Amino acid sequence: MRSDRQTLADTGRSGTTAAPVLDVAGVTKRFPGTVALDDVSFTLRRGEVHALVGENGAGKSTLIKVLTGVYRPDEGQVRHLGEPVDFRRPIDAQRAGISTIYQEVNLVPLMSVASNVFLGREPRTRSGLVDWSAMNEQARELLAGYGIETDVRRPLHTLAVGAQQMVALARAVSTKAGVVVMDEPTSSLEPREVDTLFEVLARLHAQDIAVLYVSHRMDELYRVCDSVTVLRDGRVVHSGALKPLPRIELVSMMLGREIREIRSEGVTAFGEEHHAGKEPLLRAENLTGGRKLHDVSVTVAPGEVVGLAGLLGSGRSETARAVVGAFPLEHGTVMLAGKPLKRGKIATAVRSGVALLAEDRKSDGIIPNLSVRENIVLAALPRLSTFGFVNRAKQDRVVRTFMERLRIKASSPEQKVSELSGGNQQKVLLARWLATGPKVLLLDEPTRGIDVGAKAEVQALIDELAKEGLGVLLISSELEELLDGADRVVVLRDGAVAGELSGSAVTEDNVLAAIAAGGDDDDDRDADQT
Structure with missing residues (x-):
């Protein structure tokens, strides 16, 4: 499947002269107090899988909602098949052939699986009534092509979340759309279902259907996408072919950090003790849960600030939540001051001395x-x-x-x-x-959305707490905050530890390198084999 899709992507890139199916020109969208999209332009062509990437607040969701009729642009224009369009409602975009699969399944849980697949376009008998037999049979055949073998008469909510996502995918594709927007489509899928999704993408490519693909998983993007548009702070900072773009450069554009010479010294495998040899106050080992966490391990010593770095979706928040029992784990252990911390009960974690300041x-x-x-x-x-x-x-x-x-x-x-x-x-x-x-404080984006003065006060407080002996796990999307405030940085990528930096190795270049590492050489080898 890997090499097949690679060939497919290369074919898509060589066909970049294909006619545009969606063309965004100078779109601006404002909300009170913020400009969500600022003069955004990009083109989606027939048969290509186009990645849309950017960190939180970059404007991805707003752009998708403009394209699908949820929002109307304040300035600029959207053209569909070369003609200006002004979608006032999502149904207008759907009727024009633009179908969307959202990260959160947006179907009707109490209705049957078949009813959800054909919602609003149910097959009818000659008398105008719903042809339940025909609808169930068509739904059964359609879903079988997506690896879902189930009684289509059962309520949707009785399926696992991943299966519900595949039902949403089947519905979107079966509407004969010319454009399919996929917003984090693999976030709830098991590996087998991910492979099925990629097979569907190959089918869409063969049918000349365009896909706008939103994901934070680097391996995934380089595996299935032909081109990429990078948004940052509501602006397009890059748009072009994905394959020739080094991962480190893509990460740098997403985070808005300048690329300098990348050094790898000081990146360690997990397991070395740090912070003047102090015994860890918190030791979380081999945290694994779903597709979000894969054997993540991290320690925090008394008086130490440990940063968790990585792109959005890398598993940072899930790691913190898993420590306090707010994220379900398949296996893994959490030790506090040498004693096991009972999993699954947040109140137990708080009573034991572990507190989490949540992101939102x-x-x-x-x-x-x-x-x-x-x-x-x-x-x-x-x-x-x-x-x-x-x-x-x-x-x-x-x-x-x-x-x-x-x-x-x-x-x-x-x-x-x-x-x-x-x-x-x-x-x-x-x-x-x-x-x-608390003995350990887990801080998830503690300075997000606050002014510069308040941010400085919060950062000073974190330093003060560490000096008093608290262990601090600091999650931040702002590299400067981690570089300035952390004694050690653990870098996560796609739910796994990609590297650990300490002392003089905690640099912007090394963090970026760890975030982006893995896959470039493999991609080159795969391309050579195709």
């Missing part, structure tokens, strides 16, 4: 209708209670201490946390976990 403070952090005080003490209530009754005096002391220490700006502790700035909301969340008296 709005959905996984603050409780907007509660006060600053209530948000800070929420996780520490068992420690602030006497015989089951909350001790308000203890609460007030804790809240006052952390509001002063973290310089949280609020009119009073009783002010609603939703009324605070983003930076102060983030400080409230930090205060919440510090109030539990």
Whole structure:
């Protein structure tokens, strides 16, 4: 399959003179306070698999929604088959032959599998009624071609998530679309299902159907895609053939970092002890779960800041969540101060001294209708209670201490946390976990979405906590934040450890090299064999 697809990709690239099926010219899309797309132009041609890549906030989702009628551009134009189009609704794009498969399955879980495949275009009898027998038979035959053998009359929600994703794929392709948009299509698939997906891509290529393919998996992109468009901060920074583009250069463009001479010294395999020989406070070994994590191991010593680097989707957040029991594992162990940490219970992790500041403070952090005080003490209530009754005096002391220490700006502790700035909301969340008296603090994008001043204060606080003996695992998409703040950096790629850097080896060049490494030589060999 690998060599077949490589030949296919090379054929697609040699045919870059194929007629455009979608042409985006100078598209700009604004939202209050931000420009999501800024003068974006790119072309999708018949029969090509075109990668759309970029980090969080780059504009990928917004561009897809413009192409599929969810949003209308404020400026610029979208042309379909050479003609200007103004899709006002997603159904307009679907009727024009643009079909989308989203990362989160967007079908109807309580309806049957067959009903989902033919939703809105059910076969009819002469009398105009749904021909259930014909629909079930057609759905059965269609899904068999995607490796799904199931009773198509069963409700969709009874299938595994990966099988539901394949149903969504079958539905999208069966609409006879000329363009198929795939948003992280392999995120929920098992290896066998991924191979089936790539076979489908080969079929689409043979049928001259264009595919816009969104993924963060480097190996996957170089395996199936002909060309690539890189978005950063809402702008196109590169568009062209993918195969000739070195991985290190692609990663550099995605992250907005300048390429210099890449050095590999100092990149170690996992297992060496660091930080002045201190015994690890936290030791997570061989964390494996689904397609997200593959034998990930990381240690954190007392007073050490360990950075987790990697592209979006590399397994950084899943690693942190797995440590506290918020991500299901097939196997792996977590040790805290030499003792096993019971898996699967977040409360156990918190009581043991491991706290996680989640990436999305709005959905996984603050409780907007509660006060600053209530948000800070929420996780520490068992420690602030006497015989089951909350001790308000203890609460007030804790809240006052952390509001002063973290310089949280609020009119009073009783002010609603939703009324605070983003930076102060983030400080409230930090205060919440510090109030539990943690030994290890896991920080997932702690400075995202806050202003420069608040960011500097949070970074200074991390340094201060480490000096006091806390172990810190720091996840950040900003390389500067990791380079400046981490004693050691573990680099993840596609859910596995790609390298470990310490001391003078913690450099921008080495981090980029580890993120991008693996596959270039293999690709060249495969291409030679085809």
